[in-house]
Amino acid sequence: MAKRKAARKKPVGNGANLGFEDKLWAAADKLRGNMDAAEYKHVVLGLIFLKYISDSFLEKYHALQNDEYADPEDKDEYLAENIFWVPPEARWDFLQKNAKRPEIGKLVDDAMAAIERDNQALKGVLPKNYARPALDKQRLGEVIDLIATIGLGDEQA
Numbered sequence: 001m002a003k004r005k006a007a008r009k010k011p012v013g014n015g016a017n018l019g020f021e022d023k024l025w026a027a028a029d030k031l032r033g034n035m036d037a038a039e040y041k042h043v044v045l046g047l048i049f050l051k052y053i054s055d056s057f058l059e060k061y062h063a064l065q066n067d068e069y070a071d072p073e074d075k076d077e078y079l080a081e082n083i084f085w086v087p088p089e090a091r092w093d094f095l096q097k098n099a100k101r102p103e104i105g106k107l108v109d110d111a112m113a114a115i116e117r118d119n120q121a122l123k124g125v126l127p128k129n130y131a132r133p134a135l136d137k138q139r140l141g142e143v144i145d146l147i148a149t150i151g152l153g154d155e156q157a
Helices: 021-032 037-065 075-079 092-097 104-118 137-147
Strands: none
Touching: 037 075, 037 092, 037 104, 037 137, 092 104, 092 137, 104 137
């Protein structure tokens, strides 16, 4: 009788579980039919970064609203805590409300440009190619809705 080799489990990353891996795969699957992996990873990662800085900003924004001596509209309040200032047109809730509109790609590009404008450390770094014709805007809106279900701020993590 032949001996069978014991099945080895493949190591998976560093063992850390972020808790939203399934949603990331779902986001990738939404775009997969429309573009190759080298392209859609940039689309998804750019949106995840945008969601993360928006969530972090909103946590600080709400904390500042509860402080009678603070001004939630003062950019310096955020810079002091190493949190990026996110202008209203770049906040995730604004983008999600407009996710079904045909111009969602332009709105995302404008959001990225606004964040770069107000945060010098990000100048020239963020992707601004969501309005390109090859990117299906309906799928982009679906990906935005999917990423909206992922809590990325410190309170959600």
